[in-house]
Amino acid sequence: MGIDELDGRLLELLAAEPRIGVLEASRRLGVARGTVQARLDRLQGSGVIRGFGPDVDPAAIGYPVTAFATLEIRQGQGRDVRAHLATVPEVLELHTITGRGDMLCRLVARSNADLQRVIDKVVGFEGIVRASTAIVMENPVPLRIVPLVRQAARDAGGPAS
């Protein structure tokens, strides 16, 4: 487990220019094509790279409002609630968490008004006792991974030298 400096550079490159091919990547990185191919295979095999799914902007398909909802669940209803939330398309992700509240989910909606509908759909279920919602105004740091990759690569490569 872990990645070295070359893996890090490869991931950065892929993040910056995803449509790049193996051949072009090998040129940019200054290594042989076979090396890039082998690294990619390994990264995917080991689960570091989950995939290359299209990064779809919810706002661009009509869902410009994002919100986070903290849910409090009735004891023992966790499984049912999870199953319920999984059926709601506007629930983009769901986590079970420690602390105040039992679950945290990311929601999107067509408008602030529509968010009410979404929340009703989410909360309108047996096991959910209470929900508290926070609407996202700005997103100063969009979901990113490159800085972390860079650090992980440094941690692996630095101390070893």
Place this chain on the structure above:
Amino acid sequence: MGIDELDGRLLELLAAEPRIGVLEASRRLGVARGTVQARLDRLQGSGVIRGFGPDVDPAAIGYPVTAFATLEIRQGQGRDVRAHLATVPEVLELHTITGRGDMLCRLVARSNADLQRVIDKVVGFEGIVRASTAIVMENPVPLRIVPLVRQAARDAGGPAS
């Protein structure tokens, strides 16, 4: 703005098999290659598809712990705090939100113990008054977009018929 049924199927297909090429996609969808190419260009041009960045699993590169932190910011320090958090690699995303707390950020760490270090780094800054953290235990619904795409495509295609 909005996507039709064919866009929806294309996005679903890309999500399911990202390494697929334009030609193979056109075969699967039963349309001409040029059509797929045009749709892809349009989807990327209109911002629906932001990119095809590699989906990296933080756990696989040594950061298996995820947490969400709600931050309370001192009046007028928002800009500085944003800039500060942007420099922390373990901050995967940052939102400004309504309600209790002013910002919500997603963090990762090498372990529960390491999370303390990360939080110290995040909170160790002038403008942050208070931070409340929730550790993620499970992730029953990983970040997903397909169900939403499907619904958006239905909404666009259905009522029109």
Place this chain on the structure above:
DNA sequence: TGAAGGCTGAGCAATCTGTACAGTGATAGG
């Protein structure tokens, strides 16, 4: 010393991409 693993550079057949062009059907405007 020998074995194993990773990288290089090269080669080959098959495939895919970028691009262009003509034909067709549907739609919107005149």
Place this chain on the structure above:
DNA sequence: CCTATCACTGTACAGATTGCTCAGCCTTCA
């Protein structure tokens, strides 16, 4: 009703890329 526009189809071609394999070289490790 006629016509321009637009999207999709089917086809074509040159150039680039991919998947795969092989031999050689170097470093690490037992």
